[in-house]
Amino acid sequence: EAGVTQFPSHSVIEKGQTVTLRCDPISGHDNLYWYRRVMGKEIKFLLHFVKESKQDESGMPNNRFLAERTGGTYSTLKVQPAELEDSGVYFCASSQDRRRGYTFGSGTRLTVV
Amino acid sequence: AQKITQTQPGMFVQEKEAVTLDCTYDTSDPSYGLFWYKQPSSGEMIFLIYQGSYDQQNATEGRYSLNFQKARKSANLVISASQLGDSAMYFCAMREGSNTGKLIFGQGTTLQVKP
Numbered sequence: 001e002a003g004v005t006q007f008p009s010h011s012v013i014e015k016g017q018t019v020t021l022r023c024d025p026i027s028g029h030d031n032l033y034w035y036r037r038v039m040g041k042e043i044k045f046l047l048h049f050v051k052e053s054k055q056d057e058s059g060m061p062n063n064r065f066l067a068e069r070t071g072g073t074y075s076t077l078k079v080q081p082a083e084l085e086d087s088g089v090y091f092c093a094s095s096q097d098r099r100r101g102y103t104f105g106s107g108t109r110l111t112v113v
Numbered sequence: 114a115q116k117i118t119q120t121q122p123g124m125f126v127q128e129k130e131a132v133t134l135d136c137t138y139d140t141s142d143p144s145y146g147l148f149w150y151k152q153p154s155s156g157e158m159i160f161l162i163y164q165g166s167y168d169q170q171n172a173t174e175g176r177y178s179l180n181f182q183k184a185r186k187s188a189n190l191v192i193s194a195s196q197l198g199d200s201a202m203y204f205c206a207m208r209e210g211s212n213t214g215k216l217i218f219g220q221g222t223t224l225q226v227k228p
Contacts, residue, residue, distance in 0.1 A: 031214050033214060042117075042220050045215045056213065056215060105157070107157070
């Protein structure tokens with residue numbers, strides 16, 4: 001079974017530019033999550049999709065972040081315009097059972113300069 | 114208040130010895146889940162072990178066991194017979210409640226296994 005795939009693995013962009021991160025969950029997993037780890041801090045929850053619906057987006061930092069999951073398959077997380085404080089590692093995870101069994105991707109390391 | 118606390122920023126252990134990584138949590142919800150993840154230098158997050166709040170027995174997965182002390186709100190990870198490949202960062206996390214998929218993470222502990 002293929003795992004959770006994220007790309008790009010690394011992205012370096014200038015402040016003010018737009019970046020789109022993509023996550024392909026494990027096939028059949030209805031639950032998809034985005035997390036972020038800013039340098040030196042804890043991994044923080046951003047949002048949770050169940051199929052194509054946003055179940056919980058309480059962790060989204062501001063309206064510069066837009067997440068979508070069209071058709072309930074892959075998801076994108078767009079940052080527009082990017083700011084320096086958006087730098088960090090963005091993780092995606094998926095699960096079939098939200099109580100356990102979360103599988104994480106390898107993350108996208110975003111650097112805003 | 115910190116929901117998940119890992120008080121050990123870094124730990125060393127001799128190869129083949131056992132090591133305990135500490136984790137305490139804070140919740141008033143009777144239903145919760147506790148997770149441990151390993152993050153090697155390659156960056157991926159690897160699921161190690163899960164403990165549900167209503168589970169009667171401590172979880173075990175191979176060389177990993179979770180020392181669950183509910184009254185003390187602690188969920189320490191025990192790695193037996195450490196291997197060089199165990200060198201990594203380890204995160205404790207909690208799912209608070211039964212209707213959420215959101216995980217709350219601790220700060221992480223870096224484990225270095227010495228040959």
